[in-house]
Amino acid sequence: DAGITQSPRHKVTETGTPVTLRCHQTENHRYMYWYRQDPGHGLRLIHYSYGVKDTDKGEVSDGYSVSRSKTEDFLLTLESATSSQTSVYFCAISESGTGATGELFFGEGSRLTVL
Amino acid sequence: AQSVAQPEDQVNVAEGNPLTVKCTYSVSGNPYLFWYVQYPNRGLQFLLKYITGDNLVKGSYGFEAEFNKSQTSFHLKKPSALVSDSALYFCAVRDGWSTDKLIFGTGTRLQVFP
Numbered sequence: 001d002a003g004i005t006q007s008p009r010h011k012v013t014e015t016g017t018p019v020t021l022r023c024h025q026t027e028n029h030r031y032m033y034w035y036r037q038d039p040g041h042g043l044r045l046i047h048y049s050y051g052v053k054d055t056d057k058g059e060v061s062d063g064y065s066v067s068r069s070k071t072e073d074f075l076l077t078l079e080s081a082t083s084s085q086t087s088v089y090f091c092a093i094s095e096s097g098t099g100a101t102g103e104l105f106f107g108e109g110s111r112l113t114v115l
Numbered sequence: 116a117q118s119v120a121q122p123e124d125q126v127n128v129a130e131g132n133p134l135t136v137k138c139t140y141s142v143s144g145n146p147y148l149f150w151y152v153q154y155p156n157r158g159l160q161f162l163l164k165y166i167t168g169d170n171l172v173k174g175s176y177g178f179e180a181e182f183n184k185s186q187t188s189f190h191l192k193k194p195s196a197l198v199s200d201s202a203l204y205f206c207a208v209r210d211g212w213s214t215d216k217l218i219f220g221t222g223t224r225l226q227v228f229p
Contacts, residue, residue, distance in 0.1 A: 004158075033216075042121075042205060043159070043219040058216065090158055103149065104217060106158030 003027050004107040006091050012113045019078040021110050023091030025071075031094040032074040033104065034058075034066065036087040043090065049074055081114045088112075117142045119189075119206045121220040128196045129228050136191040136223045138206030147209035148189045149217065150180055154202045162204075165189060176200070196227045 003026030013019055023032060033048040035058075045058030047066040055066050063085060065077045078085055088111050092104040118141045128134045140146050147166055151159040163174025170182045180191045191204060203222050210216040 035219075040221060042221040045216055045218075048216060059218075092159075103161040103164060104151075104159070106160070108158050109156075 004091060004093055004105060006089075006107040006110045008110060009108065010111050012115065013081055014115050015082055016080050019081050019112065019114075021076045021089055021091075021112070023074045023076070023107060025074075025091075025093050027093060027095070027105070028071060029093040029095045029105075030071075031096075032068065033092040033094070034064075034074070034076045035090045035092060036060065037090060037109070038087050046076065046089075078112075081112075083114050086112060086114045117208050117210050117218055119148075119208045119218060119220040121204075121206055121223045123223050124221075125224045125226060127226045127228065130198050131195050134193050134196040134200070134225065134227070136204050136206075136225060138189045138191065138220060140187050140189060140206075140208050142208055146189075148180075148182065149207040149209075150174065150178070150189075150191050151205045151207060151219075152176075152202050153205065153222075159205060162191070196225075198227050198229055201225055201227045 005024045007022045034046040035043040037043050044060045046064050049055045049068040067075045088109045090109050091107040094104050120139045149164045150162040152162050153159045162178050163172050165172045165182045173179045178193050182189050203224050205222050206220040207217040210218045
C-alpha cells in the first residue's frame with residue numbers, strides 16, 4: 001500500500017469551529033489531492049497541489065483552504081465548519097499526475113461530522 | 116465539461132456468473148478513463164485505465180473493461196464473479212487534456228451473492 005496517512009480518522013465538531021485535516025505521504029509524490037465523498041455524489045475534488053506551495057481549486061472548493069509547505073504534507077482547513085461539510089474526506093497522491101496517465105493512490109479517509 | 120455517468124446504483128449478481136458495471140462518458144477530445152474500487156471503510160484502489168490502444172483493457176483481480184467509442188461507454192466486466200468482489204465501483208475520467216484531475220462518477224455498489 002502507498003504510504004499515505006490521514007489524521008484524524010474521525011472527528012466530531014460543532015458548527016462554526018475551525019477544523020484541519022492532515023494528509024502525510026512517504027512516497028515523495030508531487031501531486032496531492034483532497035476529495036470529499038457523499039452519497040449520490042461520488043467523489044468530488046476540493047483542492048489539489050502540484051508542488052510545494054502550488055495549489056489549485058477543484059469543483060467544490062468554497063469553504064475550504066489548503067496548504068502545502070512540504071512535499072509530504074497537505075493540509076485541508078475548514079475555517080468555520082458547517083453541517084454541509086459533514087462528509088468523508090479522502091487524500092490522494094500521484095507521482096506524475098493523471099494528465100500523464102498516472103493513477104491516484106488514496107488514503108483511508110477522514111470522517112468528519114459537523115453538529 | 117467532462118463527465119462520467121454510472122446509471123446503476125446497485126448491481127446484484129450470483130457468484131460464478133459474469134458481471135458488468137456500466138459507465139458512459141462525455142468528453143471533448145480523447146478520453147482517459149479509469150476504474151477504481153472501494154472496499155468498506157477503505158480508500159479507493161486503482162483497477163485499470165484506458166489511455167489509447169486496444170479497446171479491451173485488463174486490470175487487477177481479473178477485471179477488464181471495454182472501451183466503446185461509438186457508444187461512449189467504458190463498462191467494467193469480469194467473467195466469473197466472486198463474493199469478495201462485493202464493493203463500490205467508481206468510473207472516472209481525466210478532467211481535460213492538460214489537467215491533473217479526475218472526475219468521478221457517483222459509484223455503483225456491486226453485490227455478489229453466494
